[in-house]
Amino acid sequence: MIEFPVLSLLTFLPLIGALLILTIRGSEEIVARNSRWAALWVSGTTFFVSLYLLFQFDGTSAEFQFVETIDWFPALGLSYTMGIDGISLFFVLLSAFLTPICVLASWTAVKTRVKEYMIAFLILETFMIGTFCALDTILFYIFFEGVLIPMFLIIGIWGGKRRVYSAYKFFLYTLLGSVLMLVALLTLYVQTGTTSIPELMEDPVGRDLQIWLWLAFFASFAVKMPMWPVHTWLPDAHVEAPTAGSVILAGVLLKMGGYGFLRFSLPMFPEASEFFAPMVFWLSVVAIIYTSLVALVQEDMKKLIAYSSVAHMGYVTLGIFTATVQGIEGAIFQMISHGLISGALFLCVGVVYDRLHTREIARYGGLVKNMPKYATVFMIMVLGSVGLPGTSGFVGEFLTLLAAFQVDTIIAAFATTGIILGAAYMLMLYRKVVFGEQVNKDAAAMSDLNPREFWYFVPLVVLVLWLGVQPGMVMDKVAPSVDKLITQYESALPLHAEGTLAEEELEE
């Protein structure tokens, strides 16, 4: 009667793997080698299991699928419920896809405490996948917060020079937001008597309460996104984190905020979302312009990409709160695409960092001469980040801006300036690092991508280009869930009869 619990398997497979690695004994070298291979096998297997989801997922249905429920705290009506819909599907896949790449990227870069590092990564994967699968608010909260711990350790132990400061900044910021979210979750439970996400989505609470709860959730998700002005933890965290940590941070962790907006804020607090939408728009616009300008003057490669992430997340929040089909689908697509592109960009930084141990832009130059393969991969990712049509970066950006224009032309105009600034800072980065004279001898002597590096870039490059040309692969599966979300959202608003402006005008 109960289907095979594939989501639980997916979620806890990495945890089991972590436990396995725990048992590895022997000399330091053997432990390191075995843990690497074990982590790769476990995360690889997890990824293949996640592909099962992709093929078995019914793309025409807006319902939660692969649902599994086990009573957890029956006295309180608390249950362990997992399930995914079109919105969460691709976040699960993204997490499962990026983890093996991260393990590969850490193959030689991490030399100390390899065993613990791999354990931390696998636990991180469990929490990430769990966050996107959980259909119970408390379960969600545990996964959502649990992510913090391994990430905190990864930055704090395997990070750079100022790792302790960065790790604390990261932890404090995100934890403060979460505490408010916890209070809100509890209030919600007290008010409605349920912790089931699907039930809460069906039946929003009253308007006044919505406002307060929305704000509490916003505190948590806005920090995670991160939105301006609570973004300052991100550049520091990225700069100090090891390469793979940055990849996961940018690739998956930032998306939890966007996912939260879609799973909680919009469906559970529709009236509050509508009320606060203008504020979110302006914060997004500020984020896009402000952080793009800051990115323009960075001297540290990782900081530049970190700031560009904030700008790109600006499109996401903008898209989500337009509450239009294009806006939300665009935002989801932008998150997936950004996960791939920024992940790959951080890997690109990692490749040269491993060789020269500096992230300072001025220490490089002319790499195209000695690292042609690297230059090509980097170029494709830069173009993706710039949002060139034909790469996945374009689709999300274009759809969110298109949606923004339907809602407010002024907002759209300001946000669209991001495409100019984005081109400016990314191309400047590329120009300084890859083109130009080879002024630094040591940089000029670096070797090109080795096979391991080459092969973990290949799937990223293929996906970025393929999704740019055929975004339907993602969009078709996302669409029914988004439609349902919008229908519920609009019917919950008192003035939902309001049609689009275009229709009105054409009728006139």
Add this chain to the structure above:
Amino acid sequence: MEYIAVFSPLIAFTVAFLFGKQLGHKFCQVVTCAGITLAAMASCILFVRIALGGMEGYTVPVATWMESGDFIVDWALRMDPLSVVMMCVVTIVSACVHYYSVGYMSHDEARGRFMAYLSLFTFAMMMLVTADNLVQLFFGWEGVGLASYLLIGFWNHKESANAAAVKAFVVNRVGDFGLAMGVFAAFFLFGTVQLDELFALAAENADTTFNFFGFELHALTVVCLLLFMGAMGKSAQLGLHTWLPDAMEGPTPVSALIHAATMVTAGVFLVARMSPLYEFAPIALMVVTVVGAMTAFVAATIGLTQFDIKRVIAYSTMSQLGYMFFALGVSAYGAAIFHLMTHAFFKALLFLGAGSVIHALHDEQDMRNMGGVKWKIPATYVLMWIGSLALAGIPFFAGYYSKDIVLEAAWADHTWFGDFAYWMGIAAALMTAFYSGRLLFMTFHGKPRMDQKTFDHAHESPPIMLTPLIILGVGALFSGAAFYEMFVGHHQFWHGSILVLPDNDTVAAAHHVPTWVKKLPMVMGILGLVLAFFMYVKFVGLPEKMTKIFKPLHALFFNKWWFDEIYDALFVKNSFRFGVTFWKGDQHVVDGIGPDGVAATSKRFAGVLGKFQTGYVFQYAFIMMIGVIGLVSWIFYKTVIGAE
């Protein structure tokens, strides 16, 4: 056939780019040349079938691209007279440039990659001209921008080339901002980006207004002006033109293909393609005319004073694009495309000819160091004369026909801006002829001004470079006379691919203008050449004196009206200044109040963390995790019990 025309350059690019390293330069050259030749032949067949055969336009669907709610975008190839004319121009010029490049780049160590990029460009341009919707057009639009970026910065060890490449991309992006907004606005108003649907709806909604930036504005005018902003960027119209002269940092074949013959005309194509919208937006047309006329004039003034042979031609390109735009602005779309075509031939010829000169003189580009080489490189010399005479609008060369019809149409518009464009165009025609003559006389005539060694080594280009020049030369000679009747005569050549309202039919009216209006451009052309002859051959000291007499004016022209300096001070410097300010703000204000303040009080925790270095990480991790779960459970339990 359509697939062959559009996709063979893409296949050639992919193969040459991915496997070029292993298979060698020779292979890249063969495969890209084969690809473009195929594409050119297929395009010509389509031209015969559709444009000459009078076939109805049709669309070949390829695949779905994006589908989001009612926003649906397909990959599709639109075939109608306008697109097949563009396809022919693009592929023929591109084929010439491909072959020429095999010779020109023969000593470059990355010549295989160069050929691959040329093919990538051609593919993007084909996608642009065959686009069936605005988003695919945008794809091609950005694709050609990318190829242009890669090719300008092809010699990527040169700082100046890199700077020019980034500048070209970013300035174009400013234009793209407008184009993207135009697409958004079109979708907002009409709920579609598919061209045929848009055209149908535009005619029905000619009087629609909408709220834009808080103002109630005429919808089509806003859309058209936004799209025109994109066109201004790509086609280097006054204001967004600063990237084009710098783009001359790229190898010369690139300048010929991208920055003269094809890519920069994409803006002209865009406006012509969108004519069913522009026709209902008279104010937008007026803006197009005025901007075009001013560009034609200003660029010509700058062209008078430059010494870099490629920059002179670059400014002349910009000036000629201005002609095309004011032709569009007075609804003479056919004339604009006609001029686009003839210009593609003679300008590509001029650039490749200039490349041949540069090649002969060992990468010398400054005309002050040339001279007297006419019999050293006779074929190039003759071909450059043909190109220049065509550019100057001397009778029976290609440019004569197209420039005349453009100017006549402007006059026939009988509006203030049409007159403005006519007189600006006449003035520019005089200057065009003058600087064309100046270029020829300085480069080929008089005494050699280079050192003896370079002069002795000057040599004619190999046949693989000369043959494409000759083909283009034939185009520069005859394409005007051959296609005049077809493009701007009395035929229904465009078959609805261009819409002209009956009241605006300036091309028809242009055939009935007074004789002096028809003859004036030609007189100006001859006058300009004669003047140049006197100043640079007869009285060699004269230019020097003129420079002194008109010092302020010369300074204005020579410094390109200080556009670069003004932009740098206004936008570039300020962007960086804001960037630094914001960054500091990040560090001091946001962090100072927020996390650092908190962190300062909890610094002692750092000591605790230090212990992780020596302890077992996973234990701490587990403890923390269990702690969080415990905390949650406890609070939860408490609250719930409390609530009950």
